[in-house]
Amino acid sequence: MELFLMTLVTGLMLGGIYALVALGWVLIYKCSGVLNLAMGELTLLGAYVSLSFYSLGMPLIIALLLSLAIGLILGILTERIFLDRLIGEPVLTVIMMTVGLSFFFRGLVEFIWGTDTRVFDPPVFSIQPVKIGFLVIGQVYLWSFLAAVVLLIVFVSFFKYTRWGLAMQATADDEMAALSLGISARFVYAAAWSIAFMAAGVGGTLLGNINGLNISVGYLGLLVLPAVVLGGLNSIPGAIVGGFLIGTLQNLSGTYLDHYFPGGVREIAPFVFMTIFLLFKPHGLWGWERIERV
């Protein structure tokens, strides 16, 4: 029981980070219909940028803010250069564009920072675990989780209450209507990509704090996919719930199934779960019943 709760809680905490990245993913899809397979590389890029600034001796917050700023610029550039012209193209084209981007960014990251695992040095969070009741939780997890939750709240309130957020929602629902309200779709697309870059950067930085940073952190970008599929691709709450679910599921299967299937169950379980889930509920938990053709 204790083990179960422990696993569950760490899972949830990890899930918070997933949810954050998943949010960025869904945002892009909602606004511009792009199914983004480069999310993992966005994460990498953001994390490495923060790490670099941090290694220069800046406080983490400043490093993070700087990486957010760079994410913002990169987001706009990426959208402008690569994706703007693909509006209305077949899904495969758009997906492959993000695949191309992912190769490009990964190569770039590897080229600049190499493939060795790098850690935030000195560690940002104390290694001393925190005890809450009978639960023992690494501080890293706790703080990461809190940071993720705070950011999630910020983003969600941004969509719910600010003019820009509403504009983005409007564009997602009906581009023509949005245009008639004087909202520039191009602006919204760029904004979506910027926010995605920023969310991914934060997520990556947090993950990097937990296990150290190497190229496999980019795997996060793939784990996000089961999360958004569970949520139904175009639902922000869905993505958040999906993120938490996947984190939990991953941890649970790592703990309980590893015994039966030694090896990488932890990494594979979300995908197996997703495949089975899709067979029964092809549109996710909150998705539209819309068939898209590739």
Next chain:
Amino acid sequence: MSHMPCGVYHERYAQDHALWRSRFVRVKMLLLAVFVYLLFPLWADTYYLGVANMVGYTVLGALGVQLLIGYCGQVTLGHAAFLAVGAYTSTLLVLQVPWPNFMLRAGLAYPVSIIAAAFAAGLWSLLFGLPSARVKGFYLILTTMAAQFITVDFVITQYVSQIGGRGQAFSLPPGTIKIGVWTIDNDRRVYFLMAFLVTCLTFALVNLLRSKVGRAWIAIRDNDIAAETMGINVVRYKLLAFFVAGFMGGIAGAFWISNLAAVSPEHFPWSWSLWLVGVILIGGVGSIHGVFFGSLFMVVVMELLTLAVMSLAGVYPELLMKLNFVKESAFGLAICGFLLFEPNGIAYRWWQMKNYFNLWPFSY
């Protein structure tokens, strides 16, 4: 509609249905065969043969991807899994099965293993094609991705690789790969095997595409509702497409072990799946020519890049170490560039060029 020179007419349907309908094309194909089977292997040294083998391997892998994406409309991002299944099946059969002596002497073990590998990969692919009965588009892409991770990163890495207790990689001692009396132990022999397999699989796919099965696939790609009212069992044909694509992938994988000293999961990463899709995108989706153009283009460009980096190494030695990262980025940029500037791929350009000269000196 294909362009035919004046004075080419057919008196029988067999002539009209022939693959190569005019003498010009037949001569062209003959010259191509002479080049591929005679001139090139005579002329090429180990380096060029190596490059050619890489091209051939890419073609073999990409044919299945082209079938699924280009002709059946089922996007797959996990094709390397089936190459891996093929490679591992073949390797295990060659290494682990106590073949009777006469078979070993006759060099039958490897050929038999190729066929077994093809079937194994085909069935494995069929299994992961099952969701295509229910899901489409992006969801299908995800399940094919799942195929990659489950197959390579889980089943093969964690279980298959442990067979025989050799650890991660299966080494293939020289002389194990034998077809008949013909030991495939150098690049030239690998080249001939490659050329033979590429010829066979290309013909098989081209023929399929002009018969019942291929037409059904294309119909499903273009308009699945109309296809169903034509009496086409859409699910069956989708699964068949997965099977055939996996089958071809299995052959590709089984072929590739002849070029490897050891087989390990690293040979079949997810990026290789993506690479294959990139190849058909660059070559041209829905075109057999495209498979060849894309493979040639990608392999040759990568080789040129290597050469360029080598020559720069004097100035900036670190570059040499980071060659792979440069390649990765370049591949990514190539895909992006093609999607932006040549979205129909090289095959379309080729078609346009042919058209330009066919219509010469007119434009229509």
Next chain:
Amino acid sequence: MTTPHTTIEDEVILSLQKVSLDFGRVRALVNVSLQVRRGTIHSIIGPNGAGKTVMLNCISGLYRPQEGTILLDGRPINHLKPYERARLGIARTFQKIELFKGMTVLDNIRLGRHMHLHSGVLSGAFYLGKTAREEIEHRAFIEEEIIELLEIAHIRNRVVGMLPYGLQKRVELGRALALQPRIILLDEPLAGLNLEEVEDMARFILDINEEERWRITCVLVEHDMGVVMDLSDRVFALNFGVPIMEGTPAEVQNSPAVIEAYLGQEDRYATRR
């Protein structure tokens, strides 16, 4: 008006019994019953949104009605998938042409032959023996029976998407004919055609209905009242998913209920000059 067929006139080939279909809160079909006799041309008329196409979709299996039974030759086919119904001899054309636009006319019609072809993957891959023989046999069939009938020899190798609309309609009919169906469901085959093309198409419909070679029962959804009244043996009128009446063209034409349904839409549904 066509001459009545004497031989198998009374046999009901297709029947809908109390079929109802809802889309959410929208009632698309309400208790629709229909008996189509073998060898007849049975038209379904009704104003826009009356549920005519929905009826065809139910028959061909694209929609599953929530209630009621659809019988072919007295056997229920409700549970069958569209492709299984096609194999029982139901072919159709679509209101918005659903051809395979990138293929040639010939390949489109070849697709219609799909279920009459029997070669598998292996023989297809070698394109020898059975496959090659079969391809030739069916090519001959397509040429002699369909291309000849529909007068599309001059476009056989053209890509369908590039053809004018009227010819596309004709190719779609050809593709449906290639199934050698017993019943053909024609969803507005005349829509968007010019006068000459309408005459051609009407002639083809009569041909496939009357020629000894084909003898296909036609279920026709059409707006062009003039042609409907000329071609049909029976007419079935529908409004908002509810059957209004069924009868001979003359009866339906003079029925007050039908006139009522069309009231205010006279202009749109007036026959072509």
Next chain:
Amino acid sequence: MVIQNRIAEPTSREIPPDLTIPKLFLQKAAQFGSNRVAMREKEGGIWRPISWERYLKNVRDIALGLCRMGLQRGDKVAMIGDNRPEGLWTEMATLCAGGIAVWLFQDCLLDEVQYILDHSDARFLVCEGQEEVDKGLSIRHKCPGLQKIIWDDPKGMRGYTEECLVSLKDVMRLGRESAERDPSELDEMVQQGHGNDVALLFYTSGTTSEPKGVLLTHHNMLTMGAHLMEVDPCLASDDFVSFLPFAWIGEQMMSISCGLLLGFTINFPEEPETALSDLREIGPHVMFAPPRLYEQMTRTVQVKHLDSGWLKRIAFRWAMAIGHKVADMKFKKLPVPWTWRVLRRIAFEGVHKKLRDHLGLSRIRNAYTGGAALGPDHFRFFHALGVNLKQIYGQTEIAGISVVHRSDDIKFDTVGKPIPGTEIAITEDGEIIARSPSVFVGYYKNPEATAGTLRDGWLYSGDRGFIDEDGHLVVFDRSKDVMTLVDGRPFSPQYLETRLKFSPYIKDAWVIGDRREFVTAVVCIDYSVVGRWADGLGVNYTSYSELSQKEETYQLIAAQIRDANRDLPPPARIRRFLNLYKEFDPDDDELTRTRKLRRAFVEQRYGSLVEALYAMVDVYHMDTTITYEDGREAKIRTDLKIRAVPETG
């Protein structure tokens, strides 16, 4: 009679007087049997070959079938339909049975059909399908001689129950049964024939009066074919595409006479509409067509060339310039220097070869044009491509041909030299007369006309012409078409019109000047070509009439006319012109169905326009009524500009 000028060609090929077409047919069929393809028909997308053996069998069945149905020697069998093997079989069968074949044009009006059927006393009418049967049925009661209507294509024949209708299948079945009883019957029937028997009854298109029936014997047809083949031998392996009406003597000449004499393969297109693309598939070695077809080909090339990219355009112009240069040298019989030969070779490989491929002339050895004059520009165009195009001159009355160019001796303003065995002379009135074994025996049931045309064995053609210093015959346009200016100088409007129409921008032209001081023209621009040209310049227009009246268009057309004027003597040059606000249209009776100008009609219709052209005004206001396709009429008020053509420099 004073014969001023006479040329004759000796012949070495004698046709035995008792040889008939069927006898020759049986010989060839026995010779080639099942080894050779007699004809191909494109059907179901492939060219189905028909061997000589099958050909013979089908002809036998039809011939015997017709006999069982009561065909007697000397009976007429009328035929109507497109070009298809069945047509040729029936004709051959008729000849075998000793009958006389009468071909009707597919587009004959009902009155004509009735006149010809009635006048020829045809007992059988062989129709292709429903359309022709309908024609036959509707005039049957007016032609008492007509007994049976035979049809071939079952399409749409479902509901026909008339008693006089028989399907060709049934006829053939009758014949087959008969042949099984007596296999030698056909041979015996054929042996009864003699070369002097009448084989064909041809009705010459009656532009002025009722059609006249030309009676041609077997000997006429065979000698004509043999003599033409003496000039330009064909090979048995050659291909010929039969797509022009069988009722045109030129088609009979190739399909029946030459085809039989040599046994080349006759190819039938799938549909009349696909004739040109089918022609391209076959790539014939020999063809004979009226000028219209060649004009259409050059026009296609000219128009397409304007639409192609700059590189293609430059290559085309360059290659055509070389081609023209070399062709001109050949016309003048100058030696071609090696430099030009090399250039021509390059131009040929680079452009000409491909152009010929597009036109379906890749394999052409001899191309003939006849029936009317082909403009010199067109003529030069084909020779520039290396197509050996020759002018043929002849009438139905002389079995189609009496004069033709020789391969190494082509002058595009002449029609060449008489074929072997033919004598040509000019009477003192300038009329061309001819004598040969191919001259017909007379008009059917019209002795007065016969007497007028056939005197002392000479055929009086009614054409004017002279024999030039090289021994070539030069034919003026049909006498009635040559016009004279007010000062008595002759000029030929048709000639000018074809010259104008060589320009891709000009679709039709009407040249005026009979008994006037100078020559003027009414031009119909080619809307699509001029339209694209205007788009390129950024000229805005919304309709044909607007585009035709643009100042830019006038300048363009003026330049075209100036080009056409270039080599002409000053009096024959076009001085003033206007662009018509619409195209000439066969539906408005301004053109014939073959797009020939109905001069008399347009003169009457546009009389006031003509006056304006000579009234030296710059603008003509016109009110006119036009009838739309759906029968509506509309009044149109237009201002038509009239411009002078700048002098040629």
